[in-house]
Amino acid sequence: MIKKNVICSFCGCLCDDLSITIEDGKITGVDNGCALANAKFLGKERLLKPVIREGDSIKETEYNTAIEKAADILKDAERPLFFGWSGTQGEAQAKGVHLCMLLGGVIDNTSSLCHGPSILAIQEVGHPGCTLGQVKNRADLIIYWGCNPLEGHPRHMSRYTTYADGFFLKNAFRERKLIVVDVRKTMSSDVADEFIQIEPGGDYAVLSALRAIVRGEEKIIPESVSGVSKSQLKRVADMCKEARFGALFFGLGLTMSKNKYKNIRNAVELTDELSRHTKFTISAMRGHWNVYGANEVFTWMTGYPYAIDFARGIPFYNPGETTAAEILYRKECDALMVVSSDPAAHMPKKCVEHMADIPVIQIDPHKNCTSFFTDVQIPVAITGIEASGTAYRMDGVPLRTKKIIDADFLTDTEVISRIYERILEAKADV
Amino acid sequence: MSELLIKNAYVIDPINDIKGEIMDIAIKDRMIADSVSDSAEVIDAKGCLTLPGGVDSHTHICGTKVNFGRYMSPEDMRAGRGRAQPHMYPVSGYSVPTVYANTYRYSALGYTTVLEGAMAPLEARHTHEEFFCTSLQDTMANTLFDGNWSVMEAVSDKDLKRVAAVVGWTLAAVKGFAVKVTNPGGTEMWGWGKDVGCIHQKIDHFGITPAEIIEYLIRANELLNLPHSVHLHCNNLGKPGNYKCTLETMQRTPNLNDKRQTLYMTHVQFHSYGGTKWGDFCSKADDIAWMLNRKPQIAIDMGQVMFGKTTTMTADGPMEFNLYRLYNNKWSNHDVELETGSGIIPVFYSRKNLVNSVMWSIGLELALMTKNPWQCMLATDNPNGAPFVKYPEIIALLMSSRYRDEEFAKIHPDTGKRVHLPSLDREMDFYEIAVMTRAAQAKALGITDIGKGHLGEGAYGDVAIYPIKNNDIDPSRDYSKIIEGFSLTDYTIKSGRVISRHGNCLLNGNNRTIWVKPKISEEYNMSNDPEFVKKFERYYSVSMENYPVEEEYMNKRNICIETETGL
């Protein structure tokens, strides 16, 4: 059997045109997907049963026992931290927020390790953006800044930008100009019409210089800015102003390098400035398939996209203080629940050390680095393959990922709901 | 079976022509009934003002744009913060509060039905997800068609039935309620960073005009027999001199429906501006009201501006960019491929600012100069003119010329030369307020037949009891008591259950989403249309199969209005 128009729950592109071959209830083939999608759909490794730590050993157990243990850990915590959420269904994210509200904990999603700074910039200056189809149909200038789509989001260029069909472009591939900005050559920069190579840490100065040039203040700009020649900057500013529709995409190379959110703020302000001359938009290349969904769900429920502290019963938001890495680094939390994420692989050593000191609950179909520190791990159905659920694409378009095969696992939503119910019962007993 | 008896209520129910009588209201199994048994739960209204649950026919509370307003505004969340209560989640936010804050605050004001003013079809799931949390109001979504390529192509081909077929397919697919047109053509032009001047300017590539889009959509809307009329946000919002564009749009509107208006024009305050620039900016509310008084086929909402901080958000992308250049504050924009756009910026309406003072006056003038209150709804285009929590103040302003005079004395001193407000001495009564805040809105939306907006037998048991006693109060003098009374109900009852008492929400859940499904023959089913299918295959970034909103996004007791169509 072949299922068509399957949505890929790997990266923020949420490509929705995959064809999946299923034989005897198992996935045997993936068409249209990139290498990352193939690996996800054809992956075999997974945790089969819930496990709990007893002393030095890990023991398999049943869902009920694992859920009971998770509830026990959480119910008395003084500052529980709930982290992850970018790899699960929106419904589970919502349940997670309710759990955090009930327990007075802190809830954060993986944005704080990826595009959190982009969000801080948006909170300062806003975000002139659009859906990806708008770029595909209109843009004659594409800029990738601090990202390498051909490797990080392999189908971004073919579905949404350079190689995609465009309604207003006769021959989209030839009519669209491509600018790549990075600190090093990449596969993507190799196919660019213009490659701007910036000295590491120099993005902010280059963006400022471009803003000044677009505003007609090129006189004050020196001959070279962070390794980029003034003539190239002028040429690029002209390309931007002359475009009918320019679309700037930025990745972690801009967000997570020196000056972090100020880089993004500067890029947004450049987009604002260009909007006075022509149509220009800016968008983040979001990584995990539903990290934007986590931002959306958290925002409508709590008012904030990530890093929300419910200790006082009222949401408080202050990235740098209420973000997961900072809380672990400062050893503030006394219990940790990780959902569909691997903080041990991505956080500084000192954060991981604290994970070893406190009880950790993990809800994830797979074992990963964080599993070494867990006291309870509960495997769940993989959303987009074994369970359906809502996801938000990197541009905010909501889609419903599909269940394409059956599996004997609870969903994230079911597991979190059962933990929630168990804690409610325990609180009622007191 | 649940039964509820509200005794001793001072009832105004305009749709059933009840203009203030002491009576009992019986509710049985969620619906208004003739009588209930002796075992019914009893609420003693003690002669207090009792109205059908409030209906907001134009508000922005759920969906992509609203949520982006929250996302970009942590500073807004510093106001309106509240802890969890036994049946309430914690809340925060003022102009773009969380979903829970919105639903609790609306219920405290006695509202039980709200219409989200702008849903991009491509992003409809998002709106419906938030509707799920808006559990204390029944919800509906205006669906955006202002820049819909398939609609514009059909208009260009002068193919009315095809326009209707596209609209019908899309409404059913995204579970929308009505046809919304925001700056028709302007949002498509904004895809190139441009806008349209007025209704006769041709739209790039498509070669049609906003006037044609409006005309075809009005006719398609009637062909589809939709409960609500076309819901229009005119071109040129917020520009000095735009009243001419508004007048002509009104002038051109045919009268095609005897049950309700043929065109609903929203936040008309923003479209009633005279002058040529901000320097000679003035009110043209008199001209607009003059036209409205001669056009029963048109209904409007005020789009009242109230002073203070708020957030503007609309599908009108180019307008928001203009505002950004005016205020130089943060600006967000979000174009939606093949369909529409949107923009958001925070604003502060200041009494000391002449333009803002004139805007404030215009909204009130529109309401006071419209003879028939059934044609003018009370709304702020929440949160664009002001957050909806300001409604009680607007009610008081409409009921008391003394209050208006006192407020007028506090605004920019030059306002008087540019507006008509000081010369208006009309004071509305409770009946007119009941019309403007529920009855007219339900009628305009076309939902009285399904039992919304009134208290007739068989209607939903949606009731608001305000701590206001008709005989003890002179609204003209005691306007502060009017504000207080309309700010917090004694009881808000939805579908026969008390959902809020003095602002404490007693229950969580069970709202319904009302949506429409026009019955369309196979011949006009766009799913089979090669050109339409090609739009998805080549130009949308989402496949046709993954576009329609699934049943999972509907609350259990959703109401689907199926219409008989001419297709």
Add this chain to the structure above:
Amino acid sequence: MKIELSIKPREKPFIPIEAESITPASFLEKMTEDITVWSGNREKKLTEIFDVKKSGNADSQKDVEIILNGDCSAVKRVGEYMKDGKISIMGNIGMHCGNFMSGGLIEINGDSDSWLGREMTGGEIICKGNTGDYCGSGYRGEKTGIKGGKITIMKDAGDYLGESMAGGEIIVNGSSGNMPGSEMQKGTITIYKDAVLPCPNMRGGICYVLGEAKEILPTFKQTGSIYNSDHKRELNIYEGDYANRSHKGKLFAGKTNKK
């Protein structure tokens, strides 16, 4: 009135204490046993966390002095909304000390954590050690940082010192981290040693970097130099930030290094 607070040993010493109740106003208006603080998600009596010694009387906040002993680096929000009086912190202090302060004096003998004096409008903070990031800044999404008052840091400051500053004065006797005075509108920042990327996107205000200003942006225009008699040295004068539509900021720097 003098109140001496000494932090007690705790089972979980890293769980933050939120103590916006430690202000002169609280001790003047409330009985000590009615004052509470939050430890994680639990509200606790102040006396559960601190040993409290109270002596003397006071008629107004001005006559109240609070002394904090011990390592208070996990104690947040001390002196929030302080209007008058004095808080002396003998060791380190946690985040958000002196937020929204409008008057009085906070003296910190050790280091202060991030967001020291955030959104303050008046009064004075003196920190004898180092301070963290966002000293004298605003809140996420807000347009303005501090609008008045004075913050003096005797050692070094972290990143984003005086972000969006809209008034008042900040003095750092050591160096600052990355981007002091970003989005600055008004007020004065003086950094006695070095700073990295000073005043990006500034629209107004004055910033002195008396040591080396590293990576001055290409969008700052040098308009000359001046001998500054206050600081007894030759300073280059820059105007900026020309990336912005308004660029009335002034940056004075000893040595410079343009990126």
